[in-house]
Amino acid sequence: MMLKLSLLMAVISLAVPLSVFAEEHGHNQVSTPYAGFEAREIKSLSAQDVAELRRGGGWGLALPAELSGLPGPAHLLELQEELALSRDQVAAITLMFEEMQAEAIAAGERFIAAEAAVSAAFEDAAVPQEELSSLLTIAAEARASLRLVHLSRHLATPALLTDEQVQ
Structure with a gap:
């Protein structure tokens, strides 16, 4: 007792x-x-995040390049007048942007699906650790692939510009 x-x-x-x-x-x-996050369809992504990923937007994934002075094609197109880009430069950058956007949309969809799978796994609080580890690996690889799409284009843009335009 x-x-x-x-x-x-x-x-x-x-x-x-x-x-x-x-x-x-x-x-x-x-x-x-x-x-309010508990009402999200995908707990780790807001509706705005999903929309940005589905349109092939940068989602802040290229910040290391941006902050190191390596602009992406979208920003170059936005600043084409200020940079005095030639028609050939605009054409090359537009092509790069369109290819990047198409790849980013596909990679973004894979990332969204992977995050949705993680959210779904937690609907059953007894998700086995091995399954969780696999789901997280898939999500991390999907995010890394998406990030590579954006960062690789930032590395490619200086070759299309003059030294003055890079400055």
Whole structure:
């Protein structure tokens, strides 16, 4: 009887501090930064993320290149007047952009599908670790492939520009 009472008291003493901790650290439903995310079809992607990926947008995946002064074809086309791009340059960059966008759309769809599979696995809280590991590997590879599509084009753009345009 004493053992049961001691165990009950231990459980109660843990429950109170944990609930207080949850409230103090924003783990209640009102103040969580993820409020509303549970309604997402794909938990890790917003509707805006999915739309950006489906249109072949950059989704911030090429930041290392952008911030190192290697523009992508979309930005070059946006700035073609300021950069005084020739017709030949515009044609080459447009072709690069169209190819990149087509590849990015396909890679984005693979990434969306992989993230959807991860979300679906968590609908059953008993997803086996081996299955989870496989799903995460597929999602990571899909994201890396998508990122490669964008970053590789940033590496290719300087060859189409003059030194002055790169500056």
